[in-house]
Amino acid sequence: MGRRSTHTPQQLRELILDAAQDIINVHGLAGLSAREIARRIGYSPGTIYNMFDNLDDVVLHVEARVLDALDKRLSDTLQGEGGADARVVRIAHAYLAFTQEKPRLWNLLFEHHMPAGSDLPAWYQQKLEGLMGHVERALAPHFPAGREADLQRASRVLWAGVHGITSLSTADKLSVVTTETAGRLIDDLVGTYLAGLPSPT
Amino acid sequence: MGRRSTHTPQQLRELILDAAQDIINVHGLAGLSAREIARRIGYSPGTIYNMFDNLDDVVLHVEARVLDALDKRLSDTLQGEGGADARVVRIAHAYLAFTQEKPRLWNLLFEHHMPAGSDLPAWYQQKLEGLMGHVERALAPHFPAGREADLQRASRVLWAGVHGITSLSTADKLSVVTTETAGRLIDDLVGTYLAGLPSPT
DNA sequence: ATGCCATGGGACGACGGTCGACGCACACAC
DNA sequence: GTGTGTGCGTCGACCGTCGTCCCATGGCAT
Structure with a gap:
């Protein structure tokens, strides 16, 4: 041949x-x-x-495309107007919308595990940090300079929280959560969490 | 034979x-x-x-055991003393501890999907609701009678939020999140979310 | 024309799931 | 107690499929 x-x-x-x-x-x-x-x-x-190298390698590169698509999606939502809180809500809903439009591709990011012993490649971690960066920038107005650690923590909490809601929702494991209410749970999470943050002054 | x-x-x-x-x-x-x-x-x-019936059926019954073990774990933490908020925090940490002790069994609950077309059995949904019930009971003091819908929503938000943190943490996809800091993220989530809740009066 | 080496067909072992044949353990008769 | 019949639990060969790897092949550079 x-x-x-x-x-x-x-x-x-x-x-x-x-x-x-x-x-x-x-x-x-x-x-x-x-x-x-x-x-x-x-x-x-x-x-x-x-x-x-093998099928896992193929899957990993598909994941890279999904991460890029998700990043583009979140970037686009940041172009609009609105106050800081509104931007956080918009990011969260953009994430939710992505998971609902491409549930299987998004699921791929979490149902695919590296074969034992091998970690995620560095470029993969960098893409994740890039995504987190969007949240951090939207959340920055809530934190005075010098509290970067708090900002990072809050960003991760909100990111993970939104992820948890969409994750359980698409897996149908939140009981009684329909497509519509996933959005409301996110509004509740973001709204209540932001309200509970110490005032930025 | x-x-x-x-x-x-x-x-x-x-x-x-x-x-x-x-x-x-x-x-x-x-x-x-x-x-x-x-x-x-x-x-x-x-x-x-x-x-x-098939391997999926076997897996489903293993999942049932895991859900029961998780339920027992959460139930045990509710025996102790402490105010309402402390109990919520304790449940969250019990969940985190379980996911760290048996990460693969816990992961099973989310990485295993039903074959297309078949839904989760009713008893499975009931076990999920039983778990959610623990959170609702711990969170009840924050909501006056007549606001059951708000209580349900808050319980699901916190449940999903904690789940998201542990999920991303065990998958090593929160970047920079170590075992130790997953607990802190949960403290932050629960503390800030509860602080943001409208006062129960 | 020659020979190198990327290429992809096909082999290999293991998988999930099925099924007919086998033969043990029990019920019953005596 | 002994003998016998038979129902059904069990086995393991089978089918189609999988991921992965090897190496004969034959296009392309020289």
Whole structure:
């Protein structure tokens, strides 16, 4: 089997990631297989292992795309007007909207674990910190200079809180939580938490 | 292959669940297979399908055990003394402690999805509501009679918030969150949220 | 024309789930 | 107590699928 050269390696990598992302978006991580990717792009399973270490590696790169999409989504919401609190609420709702539009892709970020012994790559952690940065910037007006530690903590608490609500909601494990009320729970969380923050003066 | 009669069907079911729980506790859901269970209990894979519909069914029953263990854990923490707020904090920390002691079993509750088309059984939802009930009872002093809807919402928000913190923390996806600081984030969440609640008068 | 090496077809072991055949343990007759 | 029949719990071979890896192949640079 000689070189085909109908696609450059770079094109091939993107073909594989496109196919993998589409499969996960429709059928979830469980529906992903090297063979299904190969079928869709008209190559054999072996080719995938030429371009990636293994399926986990493919999944990790799909996760990178999802993180980028989520980052773009949050960035876009920050363009609008409104006070500091309104921006926090907007970010939270943008996160919720993303999880509802692409539930399987978003779920991927949490249902996929690294094989034992290997940590998340550094670039992955950096993307996470970039996302957190949006929250920190929106929350900054609540904290005077010199309280960066408090700002960081509050950002993580709100981020994790919103994540918890959407997570349990999409898994249908909050009992009685419908799509509509997930938004209200987020409003409650953000509103009450911000109200409980020590005054910024 | 005749009847062995060394175990009653009930014993056999528990043998299977014991083995499955142990495998998941050590190797995670991905390490679970019908054959591995069979190897451990000295039966053939076919026997497992005699006692359970399929592997998902086995997993669901392991989840039931985990939910029961979590419920017992939370119940125990409510025996102690302390004001209303202290009890809320204690529940939250009990939840965190459980997730840290049995991270894979706890993760099981969220990484295992029902096969498409089938919902969670009613008894599962009831166990979830039982857990939520602990939070509601601890939070009740903050809400006057007649505000049950607000109480329910606040309970779900706090529950989901704590869940989000532990979830991102054990997945190592909060960046910079160590075991120690997960507890502090929970303290911050509960403290600030309770402070932001309208006064109960 | 030559030879290098990227390539992908196919082999391998293990998986979930099914099912027919087997043979033990018990009920019953005596 | 002994013998016998049989129901049903159990096994393990089977099917289609999986992730991964190897190496014969044959296009491309020289």
